[in-house]
Amino acid sequence: MGFTKKHIFNEHQNLVANYSKVLGHPARISIIQLISDKKYCNCNELVKAIGLAQPTISQHLAEIRKIGLLKQTVKGKNLFYSINIEKLNICRRVVNDFFVKTQVSCGK
Amino acid sequence: MGFTKKHIFNEHQNLVANYSKVLGHPARISIIQLISDKKYCNCNELVKAIGLAQPTISQHLAEIRKIGLLKQTVKGKNLFYSINIEKLNICRRVVNDFFVKTQVSCGK
DNA sequence: GCGTGATATTGCAATATCACAATTTTATAA
């Protein structure tokens, strides 16, 4: 079929999967690392640093934005991205809690 | 194109992405939860509990196996799956370290 | 051996994802 049957899973399962899916591509891992290293980073810098075309980077940025991990600041012609640390922390906890709970369940 | 240009990213970025990708589907989240809750679980139980067809579950199990997260025990006709806790712990650390390092970079 | 039950594999259709060229939008600078 090609599409995921999300309705048969609960909200939490879909949430963990959604967050993880965004991290499931090395370009997006690289983008997040570059933005956090440089604090502020525009699209062009990412294009040069990573070596994918501008529309491709823009697309990956949109995926990361969808889960709220990015902040934007307009400065002249440039659009600078930075990490939404609060949201990053939420993602970390959601994913890590899944691991921890799984580990605890195994040990009971 | 449709395929990921993995060669332009480093090993660590691909590793984080690989682990995350496996968690990037709610069926696989659900499978991991069910197996860890029941300690041992065969394919049929997962099929009944989740409501996807047997080949679909089998396929998702294969994805989870690829990153080493599952152990198998044959008992008669049944094949029981359990969680490889050591590997789960490694995955947890790899993914969580990514989050923590990102957070630290933002704060510097 | 033969049937049975459990799981993996194969083949296929539908959808999603990845990557990029071309274009559009937006905002500044001249």
Place this chain on the structure above:
DNA sequence: TTATAAAATTGTGATATTGCAATATCACGC
């Protein structure tokens, strides 16, 4: 207003993923 530069959007082709029916495989009991 016009040029320019940055980034988003659109359109497209190639590949990957999701899901399932049909089939194959494998291990047991008879």
